[in-house]
Amino acid sequence: MTRWENDPAYRAVERAFVEGPPLEQAGGPLDVRAVLAGIPPEAKDGFLVETVPWDRFPEGVRVRESLRQLRSGDAAAMSGALATLQGLCANDMRAAVVPAVPFLVRVAADTDAAHRADVVALAGGVARWWNHSLCTRADMLRFRYSGDEWCFEVTGYPGNWSAQAARDAIAADAGLLLPLLDDPDAGIRIATAYALAAASGREQHISNAFHARLVTEHDPGVRAGLVLAVAQLARAHGDAGAVVWSHACWSDALRPPEVRVSAALAWMCLTDVPVPDELHTVLDRFATDVTARVMAPLPWIRAVESADGNGLHRCLRRMLHPDEPDPEGLCDPWG
Known part of the structure; x- marks a missing residue:
């Protein structure tokens, strides 16, 4: 068996969204929009990553561990964590990364944290389709997973839901991001504009x-x-x-x-x-x-x-x- 066939999260997503009607999962435990909306404010502000049900989504446990590494203060661990999260997005496996967005925003807002520009850019990137062919007039500034058309990630998870949840998270935390437009670091100002441009509200x-x-x-x-x-x-x-x-x-x-x-x-x-x-x-x-x-x-x-x-x-x-x-x-x- 492949790793996917052995992993309960992969199999749950396959059963729910490949073998069954996706709309039946709306608002349920596999709807990342509902999961994100259910994270209490105190869990976000306290960086209580263990309160999030990461194991419902493929590679979710890796995302949880990556967030912990981002707060470790160890430069090598932090770089590795960012690479892991960026890789999941680049491979169009973003459902598990979406609940990380509020925590990424709080890392970026911490003036003592390292890699802040990369962290806030990643928060904005979760809401976007990472595809190097999107440089046409029709596509460059378009959010790929918007509208009524179903679009699926490589795991079979609805990319529409991932993108919408990420954009909602950015809108919810706009108050933390807006001050970063005045950050002394130009890279942080660029990354913040990129993230805020994805806000749903x-x-x-x-x-x-x-x-x-x-x-x-x-x-x-x-x-x-x-x-x-x-x-x-x-x-x-x-x-x-x-x-x-x-x-x-x-x-x-x-x-x-x-x-x-x-x-x-x-x-x-x-x-x-x-x-x-x-x-x-x-x-x-x-x-x-x-x-x-x-x-x-x-x-x-x-x-x-x-x-x-x-x-x-x-x-x-x-x-x-x-x-x-x-x-x-x-x-x-x-x-």
Whole structure:
């Protein structure tokens, strides 16, 4: 027998969601949305990870142990824990990681903790589909597991439920995340914008915070990330005003290059109209190698990197020339 066939959690998920109707599990012990909603506030704040029924979900016990390692203070253990959690998400096995989101947020909010930027970026990543092909206008800022269509993780668990629960958790803890937009570490500010852009609620409050931070932000990479965060949050919540705002940003000669380029990406993702000549001109002038290096640390850009390591230019190729394939060797991010 394989490991999956021997593991009770894998078999329970298979019986419930592969062999049976998924909707029958809604609100029950295997509904991660209900599990997350049932974690008491005092358990989150007290980091009482043992109160969560991790063993209901495949690899849940590994997630619980990884959270304990994140609080251990041991650098090697913490790095290993992050790698484990990131690996589960990358392999589309996120159901067990979802109940970890409130705890990840609290690690990130602890100014004495290590790896805070990676931790908060992971909290935002749980809500997203990790796929290196998503650099088209239709997909780059779209939440894959949204809408009524059933989408399943590799274990057979409904990815819709995982994504919704993670986004709900971020919205519930927005009060802990919003102050991190002012953190002294630029990497934490970028990761926080990425996480908050996934929130299922409090969107107006979060959007206002993004815009306010953009006015005072001095770091070019953070500015670019805030623009993409505004656009992704707006797309998820149907805010048509972001189309007008992003157009104003990329067409404004007084805006810095990274804002104009990220706003151009945002505008293309928020609309399906033909790209005007004016936008082509902006990108030809400002989407330079320098701008690509500035934007390279952004999680949205890292997610679509290919073998040449240049996510920005790959996005622009796919968006501006959708009928042209990637150059040889660029379609495989691990090439």
